[in-house]
Amino acid sequence: MAAITASVNAGGGLADHIHPEPQGFFRKYVFSIDHKIIGIQYMITAFLFMILGGMLAELIRVQLMKASGGIMTPDTYNEVYSVHGSTMVWLVIIPLLTGGFGNLIFPVQIGARDVAFPWLNMLSFWLFPPAGLMLYASFLMGAPTAGWTEYPPMSLQGAAGTSMWAAAIFLIGVSSTMTGINFLVTILKMRAPGMTFTRMPLFVWGQFVTAPLLMIATTALGAALAALFVQRQFGVAFFDPTRGGSPLLWQHMFWFYSHPAVYIMILPAFGIISEVLPTFSRKPIFGYKMIAFSSCAIAILGFMVWAHHMFTSGLAPALQLPFMVLTMLIAIPTGIKIFSWVATLWGGVIRMTTSMMFALGFLATFTLGGITGVFLAAVPFDLHVHGTYFIVAHLHYVLVGGSLMGVLAGLFYWYPKMTGRLMNEKLGHWAFWLFFIGFNGTFLPMHWLGIWGQPRRVAVYDPQFQGWNQVASWFSFVMTAALVLVLFNALWSIRRGKKSGPNPWNARTLEWQIPSPMPYYNFKHVPSVFAAPYDFAEPLPYKGLEEELKGGPPPVPAAH
Amino acid sequence: MPENRDPVVHLDRGFWIATTVMSVLALLAIVFWVEVPITGLMPEAVDKAQQIDALFRFLAATGTALWIFVCGFILYFALKFRRHAGTPENAVGVQIHDNNKLEMWWTIIPTVFVIVMAFFSIKIWAGIEFAPNNTLVVEALGRQWYYTFRYPNVNGEVKEMHLPLGQAVTLQVSSYDVIHSFWIPAMRLKADMVPGMINTLEFTPTRAGKYEIICTEFCGTFHGEMHSGTNQNPAYVYIDTPAQYSAWYARTQRQQATASNAISVPSTSQLNLAGGDAKAGAAVFSAKCSACHAIGPFDQRIVGPGLKGVLYDPAHPDLVNGQKATPENVAKILQNGFKGSLGQMPNQAQNGLTNKDIVNLVAYLKTLK
Numbered sequence: 001m002a003a004i005t006a007s008v009n010a011g012g013g014l015a016d017h018i019h020p021e022p023q024g025f026f027r028k029y030v031f032s033i034d035h036k037i038i039g040i041q042y043m044i045t046a047f048l049f050m051i052l053g054g055m056l057a058e059l060i061r062v063q064l065m066k067a068s069g070g071i072m073t074p075d076t077y078n079e080v081y082s083v084h085g086s087t088m089v090w091l092v093i094i095p096l097l098t099g100g101f102g103n104l105i106f107p108v109q110i111g112a113r114d115v116a117f118p119w120l121n122m123l124s125f126w127l128f129p130p131a132g133l134m135l136y137a138s139f140l141m142g143a144p145t146a147g148w149t150e151y152p153p154m155s156l157q158g159a160a161g162t163s164m165w166a167a168a169i170f171l172i173g174v175s176s177t178m179t180g181i182n183f184l185v186t187i188l189k190m191r192a193p194g195m196t197f198t199r200m201p202l203f204v205w206g207q208f209v210t211a212p213l214l215m216i217a218t219t220a221l222g223a224a225l226a227a228l229f230v231q232r233q234f235g236v237a238f239f240d241p242t243r244g245g246s247p248l249l250w251q252h253m254f255w256f257y258s259h260p261a262v263y264i265m266i267l268p269a270f271g272i273i274s275e276v277l278p279t280f281s282r283k284p285i286f287g288y289k290m291i292a293f294s295s296c297a298i299a300i301l302g303f304m305v306w307a308h309h310m311f312t313s314g315l316a317p318a319l320q321l322p323f324m325v326l327t328m329l330i331a332i333p334t335g336i337k338i339f340s341w342v343a344t345l346w347g348g349v350i351r352m353t354t355s356m357m358f359a360l361g362f363l364a365t366f367t368l369g370g371i372t373g374v375f376l377a378a379v380p381f382d383l384h385v386h387g388t389y390f391i392v393a394h395l396h397y398v399l400v401g402g403s404l405m406g407v408l409a410g411l412f413y414w415y416p417k418m419t420g421r422l423m424n425e426k427l428g429h430w431a432f433w434l435f436f437i438g439f440n441g442t443f444l445p446m447h448w449l450g451i452w453g454q455p456r457r458v459a460v461y462d463p464q465f466q467g468w469n470q471v472a473s474w475f476s477f478v479m480t481a482a483l484v485l486v487l488f489n490a491l492w493s494i495r496r497g498k499k500s501g502p503n504p505w506n507a508r509t510l511e512w513q514i515p516s517p518m519p520y521y522n523f524k525h526v527p528s529v530f531a532a533p534y535d536f537a538e539p540l541p542y543k544g545l546e547e548e549l550k551g552g553p554p555p556v557p558a559a560h
Numbered sequence: 561m562p563e564n565r566d567p568v569v570h571l572d573r574g575f576w577i578a579t580t581v582m583s584v585l586a587l588l589a590i591v592f593w594v595e596v597p598i599t600g601l602m603p604e605a606v607d608k609a610q611q612i613d614a615l616f617r618f619l620a621a622t623g624t625a626l627w628i629f630v631c632g633f634i635l636y637f638a639l640k641f642r643r644h645a646g647t648p649e650n651a652v653g654v655q656i657h658d659n660n661k662l663e664m665w666w667t668i669i670p671t672v673f674v675i676v677m678a679f680f681s682i683k684i685w686a687g688i689e690f691a692p693n694n695t696l697v698v699e700a701l702g703r704q705w706y707y708t709f710r711y712p713n714v715n716g717e718v719k720e721m722h723l724p725l726g727q728a729v730t731l732q733v734s735s736y737d738v739i740h741s742f743w744i745p746a747m748r749l750k751a752d753m754v755p756g757m758i759n760t761l762e763f764t765p766t767r768a769g770k771y772e773i774i775c776t777e778f779c780g781t782f783h784g785e786m787h788s789g790t791n792q793n794p795a796y797v798y799i800d801t802p803a804q805y806s807a808w809y810a811r812t813q814r815q816q817a818t819a820s821n822a823i824s825v826p827s828t829s830q831l832n833l834a835g836g837d838a839k840a841g842a843a844v845f846s847a848k849c850s851a852c853h854a855i856g857p858f859d860q861r862i863v864g865p866g867l868k869g870v871l872y873d874p875a876h877p878d879l880v881n882g883q884k885a886t887p888e889n890v891a892k893i894l895q896n897g898f899k900g901s902l903g904q905m906p907n908q909a910q911n912g913l914t915n916k917d918i919v920n921l922v923a924y925l926k927t928l929k
Contacts, residue, residue, distance in 0.1 A: 069784075074781045074782060074783075074784060075781050078778075078781070078783075145780075146778055147778050151739055151777070151778070153737065153738045153739065153755060154738040154739065154778060154779060154780060157738065157780065241754075241755045241756025241757070241851060241862055242755075242756070242846065242850040242851060243850075243854075244854045244856060244860060244862065246756070247739055247754055247755060247756070247757075248754065248757070281641070281653050282651065282652045282653045283652070283653035283654060283655065283656075284655055284656070284657045286656070286657070286658060286659075287657075287658045287659075287663050288657060288658065289658070290658070290663055312741060312750050312751055312752045313752045313754065313759075314751070314752060314754055314757050314759040317689045317690075320685070320689070321682065321685070324678070324681060324682070324685070325678050325682075328674045328677060328678050328681075329674060331670055331673075331674055332667065332670045332671055332674060335666065335670040336663070336666060336667060336670075338630060339666040340663075342630060342633050342634055342637070343659075343662070345633075345634065345637035345638065345641060346637050346641070346654075347641060347653050347654035347656070348637070348641045348653035348654070349641065349643045349647060349651045349652060349653050350637070350638060350641045350642050350643055350653075351643050352638070352642065352643075360634055360638060363630065363631075363634055364630070364631050364634060367626075367627055367630045367631070368627055371623040371626060371627055372623070374619070374623065374677070375616075375619045375620075375623065377681075378615060378619060378677065378680075378681040378685075379681060379685045379688075380608075380611065380612045380615050380681060380684045380685050380688055380748075381612060381615055381616050381619060381681075383612070383688070383748065383749055383750050384612055384616075384745070384748040384749070384750065386741075386750055386776065387741055387743070387750070387776030387777055388743075388776055451602075452601055452602065452745070453602075453745040453772065453774060455743070455774050455775065455776040455784075455787070456776070456778075457778040457783060457784075458783060458784030459784045460784045460785060461784065462772075462787070506649075506650075534657075535655060536652040536653070536655065537652045537655045
């Protein structure tokens with residue numbers, strides 16, 4: 001047990017640079033520079049876009065109830081699934097996990113009073129709603145039709161909205177990059193005294209390895225989007241093979257971003273799961289160092305495997321081989337994580353809260369998505385199922401069964417830290433079971449639909465697949481009902497939820513040691529840390545928190 | 561040491577019973593994947609399909625077994641260690657942080673698994689990528705929203721794909737407009753049709769019949785109809801017996817000879833290369849040649865070399881076939897096509913060029929100094 005090496009008030013970055021809390025609705029809730037408010041702003045905006053994206057998803061499932069299509073023309077259908085995919089990736093999952101939960105929680109977990117660049121943080125949030133509105137405005141001029149991947153030359157044929165799409169995603173990319181810089185600097189420079197890397201909660205580790213991905217990968221996407229925009233608007237032949245361009249150039253640049261983006265969408269969720277499991281098992285997380293280390297390994301390997309999305313594109317065999325093997329290697333750190341999480345349960349005192357149930361659901365479904373991911377790494381099998389519903393199934397098992405389940409676990413877990421109240425557990429249990437059943441019923445059949453021959457991105461399909469498509473559609477309504485229930489629960493609990501007190505789960509990380517909702521500037525005195533967070537049988541590993549729960553005066557602004 | 565620490569929990573009888581149940585289930589899953597008749601749903605129409613199915617069975621069996629263990633332990637632990645009504649508020653679980661031996665094992669086991677899987681995959685992959693020579697070369701071309709095919713010594717493009725049973729085939733796929741993807745589920749094989757690129761699939765048909773071709777890369781409004789189902793232009797590959805194939809081939813050759821883009825192939829000496837129209841040649845170039853050739857320096861390759869200064873470039877006094885860069889020799893390549901280290905170019909008939917086109921093209925290439 002390390003000795004306390006710093007005095008209570010040292011470090012913590014903003015400790016000597018405090019402004020009084022701004023008053024007035026606009027200064028306090030709209031143009032706020034408080035990381036917690038910005039986190040909540042991200043979440044509310046992302047949930048609003050999730051409603052839109054979810055409605056598009058249901059349109060897709062209604063269209064696919066019948067083999068001959070039904071409610072939409074092929075062109076409308078193409079617009080709908082393209083905007084659905086773009087929304088869910090860029091306007092929902094990434095903002096929720098990085099801008100949303102990241103902003104809300106990790107600065108408190110490392111004992112900081114804000115992020116390193118609060119104004120940059122506000123700016124990166126305020127790029128997000130306009131970008132989302134631009135994406136939806138593209139419906140007015142012909143939305144993009146070539147899927148969220150927008151491969152040229154197809155995307156060059158798309159209506160004017162495709163350029164709008166490129167501009168909107170570019171804005172989101174700028175916002176992501178700024179968030180990444182902000183988070184990285186915050187974690188590197190603003191940890192409380194004694195908060196060494198091996199004492200950081202695992203959610204902070206999740207954000208820490210995600211931040212460089214946001215910074216580095218998003219740059220490649222920005223370049224690709226700029227090239228697409230310039231080709232569409234000014235005719236520069238980046239992707240036009242008849243004039244010396246290359247259609248595959250886009251695929252390389254796009255996947256150099258979008259493969260790491262898969263980890264941007266899952267590593268923070270891993271972090272959430274790593275908080276929820278020990279708290280509700282009342283046990284230290286098993287293999288803390290291995291979980292943190294495997295996150296780093298996944299992030300690094302994530303940059304080396306982008307071309308596994310291009311095995312059928314005409315990649316030279318000499319390139320297929322290393323990309324195949326490197327992709328398979330990711331199974332090792334991921335396996336280590338999953339085994340460690342399962343081992344965390346062993347010998348625990350497990351409390352089945354809604355949050356815990358979503359975390360366990362995550363383990364089951366994400367594991368399945370990970371396993372099919374390993375299948376796809378094997379080139380010969382990928383040659384068969386690439387571009388089919390098998391991919392749709394795999395992708396949703398990772399992004400919905402993984403990332404979104406993580407988000408829901410995090411929502412139920414940290415809701416008290418936002419509102420001071422608990423979400424309703426009974427409704428939560430209902431929502432979990434509806435979601436779990438609805439999700440698996442929707443996406444499990446898509447595995448065999450793909451293997452048997454249903455291609456993705458089609459408005460009509462062979463009649464022999466109609467049965468399973470109907471099953472998927474009916475279950476998708478169940479899943480939607482579950483999400484509506486969660487939304488209702490969240491809104492209802494703002495006013496009616498049970499008062500939570502500061503630490504309803506008996507959790508041990510720093511955010512639970514201060515009042516709920518968390519006060520402006522988080523801590524009255526920046527705490528010192530002298531041990532890792534998850535030893536439930538030990539006293540809390542923090543010094544200097546005596547004042548936090550006593551009410552009393554807010555921190556005194558320093559003169560400057 | 562704090563007082564409220566639980567006694568250490570051991571791997572008791574319940575644990576081993578649960579593990580046994582999971583092992584049995586996993587074994588059943590493996591048997592299922594080894595025995596399940598995939599071919600009832602999906603015939604294996606080519607030699608490589610069997611290998612790919614074998615790989616799939618291996619992956620599915622091991623994957624399902626692993627998944628059963630993960631979910632089984634989650635379920636077992638969640639039930640067994642569930643907090644009971646009487647449990648004190650501050651009760652804690654077993655405070656173990658890690659176990660080097662255990663962690664080492666679950667690093668080693670997946671690593672071994674990955675090595676085995678990579679070994680199988682690479683073996684099957686090598687058989688797919690590096691196939692026999694001396695095969696029938698068929699070209700498949702994607703358009704919005706149908707396929708056409710070219711056969712050696714058949715004039716123009718045909719709409720049906722026929723392959724002889726038991727004969728090794730090299731399928732070269734490309735596209736005229738956007739990226740399509742050529743998938744025959746019964747063959748388990750797929751290649752993207754990328755404009756300006758030729759991708760190849762090599763296989764030997766082993767089962768006669770009629771199989772669906774499906775486009776799996778989004779290619780525009782009617783992408784969903786670019787397969788057999790409801791389409792106006794149903795796409796099938798017919799695998800014929802050699803006799804049937806020969807009959808079809810001879811019939812097609814006859815029919816195509818009188819097709820609208822039919823041309824006779826005179827010797828180069830019969831072409832009057834003087835008096836070509838460079839402007840008309842430029843139009844032909846952008847329609848027929850520019851998918852593979854850039855008008856840039858020799859090194860600016862798309863599929864074939866860049867053609868700027870093809871008749872004047874001092875760095876390349878010879879054409880790719882080793883002959884001197886003269887208008888006559890260029891015309892010969894245009895007529896006869898070319899196959900070599902720099903790729904493959906269709907001949908006059910396959911490219912649908914008239915004699916006049918060739919004369920105009922040569923005149924146009926002359927202007928590219």
